[in-house]
Amino acid sequence: MAxxxxxxxxxxxxxLLAMVLIGTINPAFWQLDNLFSLMRSxxxxxxxxxxxxxxxxxxxxxxxxxxxxxAAMYLTVKGMLLIGYNGVVLPLxxxxxxxxxxxxxxxFFVYKFRMIPLIVTLGTSAMVRGFLLGVVGTSMININKMxxxxxxxxxxxxxxxxxxxGSTYGLTAMVLIYVGLALAMHLMLRYTMIGRSAYxxxxxxxxARRAGFDLRKTIFFxxxxxxxxxxFAGLLHSGMIWLANPRDFVGFELDVIAAVxxxxxxxxxxxxxxxxxxxxVFMLVMVKxxxxxxxxxxxxxxxxxxxxxxxxxxxSAWRDRRQPA
Amino acid sequence: MSDGLIELRGIRKEFSGxxxxxxxxLVIHPGEIHCLAGExxxxxxxxIKIMSxxxxxxxxxxxxxxKPAGPLTPIxxxxxxxxxxxxxxxxxxxxxxxxxxxxxxxxREKRRLMNWRRTRAIARxxxxxxxxxxxxxxxxxxxxxxxxxxxxxxxxxxxxxxLIIMDEPTTALTRKEVETLFRIVRxxxxxxxxxxxxxxxxxxxxxxSERMTVIRNGRKVAEGPTxxxxxxxxxxxxxxxxxxxxxxxxxxxxxAPPPPRLEVRGLTVPGKCEELDLSIRPGEIVGLSGLLxxxxxxxxxxxxxxxxxxxxxxxxxGAPVRLRSTQDAIAAGIAYVPEDRLTEGLFLTQSINRNxxxxxxxxxxxxxxxxxxxxxxxxxxxxxxxxIATPTGEKPVIQxxxxxxxxxxxxxxxxxxxxxxILNGPTVGVDVGSKAExxxxxxxxxxxxxxxxxxxxxxxxxxxxxxxxxxxxxxxxFVDDLSCADATEEMVSDRLKTFT
Numbered sequence: 001m002a003x004x005x006x007x008x009x010x011x012x013x014x015x016l017l018a019m020v021l022i023g024t025i026n027p028a029f030w031q032l033d034n035l036f037s038l039m040r041s042x043x044x045x046x047x048x049x050x051x052x053x054x055x056x057x058x059x060x061x062x063x064x065x066x067x068x069x070x071a072a073m074y075l076t077v078k079g080m081l082l083i084g085y086n087g088v089v090l091p092l093x094x095x096x097x098x099x100x101x102x103x104x105x106x107x108f109f110v111y112k113f114r115m116i117p118l119i120v121t122l123g124t125s126a127m128v129r130g131f132l133l134g135v136v137g138t139s140m141i142n143i144n145k146m147x148x149x150x151x152x153x154x155x156x157x158x159x160x161x162x163x164x165x166g167s168t169y170g171l172t173a174m175v176l177i178y179v180g181l182a183l184a185m186h187l188m189l190r191y192t193m194i195g196r197s198a199y200x201x202x203x204x205x206x207x208a209r210r211a212g213f214d215l216r217k218t219i220f221f222x223x224x225x226x227x228x229x230x231x232f233a234g235l236l237h238s239g240m241i242w243l244a245n246p247r248d249f250v251g252f253e254l255d256v257i258a259a260v261x262x263x264x265x266x267x268x269x270x271x272x273x274x275x276x277x278x279x280x281v282f283m284l285v286m287v288k289x290x291x292x293x294x295x296x297x298x299x300x301x302x303x304x305x306x307x308x309x310x311x312x313x314x315x316s317a318w319r320d321r322r323q324p325a
Numbered sequence: 326m327s328d329g330l331i332e333l334r335g336i337r338k339e340f341s342g343x344x345x346x347x348x349x350x351l352v353i354h355p356g357e358i359h360c361l362a363g364e365x366x367x368x369x370x371x372x373i374k375i376m377s378x379x380x381x382x383x384x385x386x387x388x389x390x391x392k393p394a395g396p397l398t399p400i401x402x403x404x405x406x407x408x409x410x411x412x413x414x415x416x417x418x419x420x421x422x423x424x425x426x427x428x429x430x431x432x433r434e435k436r437r438l439m440n441w442r443r444t445r446a447i448a449r450x451x452x453x454x455x456x457x458x459x460x461x462x463x464x465x466x467x468x469x470x471x472x473x474x475x476x477x478x479x480x481x482x483x484x485x486x487x488l489i490i491m492d493e494p495t496t497a498l499t500r501k502e503v504e505t506l507f508r509i510v511r512x513x514x515x516x517x518x519x520x521x522x523x524x525x526x527x528x529x530x531x532x533x534s535e536r537m538t539v540i541r542n543g544r545k546v547a548e549g550p551t552x553x554x555x556x557x558x559x560x561x562x563x564x565x566x567x568x569x570x571x572x573x574x575x576x577x578x579x580x581a582p583p584p585p586r587l588e589v590r591g592l593t594v595p596g597k598c599e600e601l602d603l604s605i606r607p608g609e610i611v612g613l614s615g616l617l618x619x620x621x622x623x624x625x626x627x628x629x630x631x632x633x634x635x636x637x638x639x640x641x642x643g644a645p646v647r648l649r650s651t652q653d654a655i656a657a658g659i660a661y662v663p664e665d666r667l668t669e670g671l672f673l674t675q676s677i678n679r680n681x682x683x684x685x686x687x688x689x690x691x692x693x694x695x696x697x698x699x700x701x702x703x704x705x706x707x708x709x710x711x712x713i714a715t716p717t718g719e720k721p722v723i724q725x726x727x728x729x730x731x732x733x734x735x736x737x738x739x740x741x742x743x744x745x746x747i748l749n750g751p752t753v754g755v756d757v758g759s760k761a762e763x764x765x766x767x768x769x770x771x772x773x774x775x776x777x778x779x780x781x782x783x784x785x786x787x788x789x790x791x792x793x794x795x796x797x798x799x800x801x802x803f804v805d806d807l808s809c810a811d812a813t814e815e816m817v818s819d820r821l822k823t824f825t
Contacts, residue, residue, distance in 0.1 A: 191438055191440075192438055193436050193438065193439055196428070196439050200417050200420070202419065204418065207413075207415040207417055210415050211428055212399065212403075213432065270417075270419030270420075271419055
């Protein structure tokens with residue numbers, strides 16, 4: 001634990017250093033509206049990262065969550081339009097449930113057939129995306145059709161500031177949802193037996209079985225939660241960008257996994273914390289944001305994210321290997 | 326006689342038609358230290374798994390406190406107070422000592438929440454009960470093997486255990502750690518807890534146990550107070566034949582002495598070992614011992630090209646070699662059988678054949694394509710010569726017993742025509758029968774092929790019986806060079822005890 005805590009300190013240190021560096025290159029970085037917009041960008045990727053963290057801790061990996069997020073979001077919005085429902089809570093619950101069901105499919109294959117999670121989630125991801133585009137539809141739902149309740153909800157600000165030129169900006173209340181979910185995940189991981197069982201499973205599956213953990217429950221729980229969080233984040237995302245795009249979140253898995261690994265979670269399972277993950281998410285978003293501010297081409301942003309995944313994974317592998325046997 | 330704590334009566338167990346246990350009986354009385362002795366593959370682990378409820382027997386019955394126990398499950402076995410300490414300890418390396426200790430209590434109580442204060446309290450009590458000092462906040466991965474074992478024992482003790490089954494508990498321990506373990510085992514017994522010590526190490530069994538059951542081929546072949554047994558009788562029961570222990574004699578050939586097979590001059594690996602001089606002539610088996618951390622493994626690794634920054638000179642048959650990589654070492658004719666054959670030496674999920682050929686492919690494929698026929702002849706011949714118990718060379722190595730795995734590693738090096746053979750703990754985790762065979766094989770190799778053998782071991786008896794010289798290391802230096810003609814086991818052990 002001491003080591004983990006130390007690695008969080010390291011991440012925080014690096015983050016601070018990067019912030020100072022970026023702030024020196026571009027003083028606009030420290031302006032409140034930029035910071036607010038940064039935090040806003042943390043929300044969706046952060047909520048999904050919580051699910052991925054859980055999966056990584058258990059020794060698995062999930063690349064299907066962006067597909068689940070899109071499916072949950074698009075199906076829910078389509079459904080709302082179909083029955084003419086305009087609300088927030090029920091749709092969010094529905095999207096969460098869709099994500100959860102998809103996650104249960106992952107859990108089923110991972111548990112029942114002892115399949116490698118990467119293959120399972122690659123498969124379910126392709127299936128869900130294909131199904132969505134083939135059966136449900138390919139057209140985007142724009143601002144003019146989007147349910148207004150969703151948009152209004154996602155526009156809620158915690159604080160808002162009026163600039164000298166009269167324009168206003170604020171910190172989105174969605175940050176509170178993210179922080180709340182992160183806190184819940186932290187409490188779950190640290191103070192419930194199901195959370196500890198995820199660490200146990202990631203540490204040594206055989207020992208976990210012998211100790212009497214119900215691994216079926218654990219595995220289903222893990223993949224269901226990851227799916228549910230993705231579904232929830234998916235719909236929230238559409239409210240925040242005023243758009244339901246069935247081709248959204250392509251390549252998003254890389255960003256999220258990069259953020260989680262950057263936050264100190266081990267790709268081999270057994271290690272990882274919520275705080276670290278939040279720092280990792282912030283770091284990734286900040287780097288991408290700075291690249292945009294510095295007008296770096298999006299293709300080069302991809303290179304940067306790929307590099308981050310590899311470096312962060314290499315570091316964590318190196319750290320795990322240095323542990324005396 | 327009073328009722329046994331647990332009794333197996335006429336237990337039969339088959340695995341897809343292969344009989345693992347047949348009419349197996351075993352009685353363990355409350356509070357006794359009982360030894361279950363048997364070679365690898367004799368059915369010891371099946372016995373453990375039946376007692377701990379992992380396997381259901383196909384016939385016979387299990388009695389607990391004199392009453393039929395009905396079908397046991399892992400949970401109900403624990404409920405009866407039966408705890409198993411597996412060879413791999415079944416601990417969570419990523420979690421702290423405290424959490425590892427308390428986990429079973431939480432699970433047994435079907436807790437949903439994790440109470441950290443209670444976890445620490447449980448752990449503190451468990452460690453206190455064992456009378457040892459462990460850092461509760463350290464992750465288990467950061468502990469040495471002996472520490473992990475203590476955690477496993479402390480955990481087993483927590484659940485009101487009445488019987489603790491220890492599966493090969495001394496395998497990865499040094500002599501000193503074994504002594505500590507035995508002290509703890511006696512402590513546990515003093516509290517009225519029975520211990521089933523599953524082993525194949527003669528002296529340890531004789532030292533620690535009160536009663537003993539010997540099994541061979543899934544049947545009980547002997548049972549009685551340990552005082553009625555001695556090494557020879559246990560060996561006879563375990564193997565069904567007598568194993569002779571003749572000391573290894575090496576006499577220099579007449580005439581001018583050939584250059585040493587292996588000659589080391591002033592070998593220094595910074596921080597590990599210093600100024601080592603050693604020469605081994607063809608046919609010599611030289612033993613090397615010392616405490617863990619004495620530099621003995623570092624010497625072996627340097628000789629196998631795994632310490633490229635060593636200083637000093639290494640000669641093979643008089644020709645100087647520079648060993649910068651394992652490839653260099655293999656090319657120079659040096660073979661190394663590592664201490665932990667499981668993680669260092671074998672591709673566990675690969676077949677026996679592939680493992681044997683792993684270092685021979687270059688020779689087998691002079692023109693890009695592997696000469697399959699020749700490979701097949703080589704592996705078939707080796708499986709026969711090494712007496713590896715397998716129907717086919719295609720079987721994955723992971724399915725073999727420890728002794729057979731060791732033979733696969735040896736076979737691999739024999740196929741490369743090695744001239745210098747370095748064996749690090751060659752019979753760790755191997756049963757007596759296989760051990761004797763491996764020893765015989767090593768002697769035969771040394772004599773028939775003129776191999777120079779360096780045998781590193783904690784097992785002093787093994788060295789005294791199989792080497793013609795023993796070198797002792799301490800703090801990175803050679804401190805003794807004894808001829809086995811006049812060294813006894815006691816002498817060497819006593820000498821080792823002075824190194825602290």
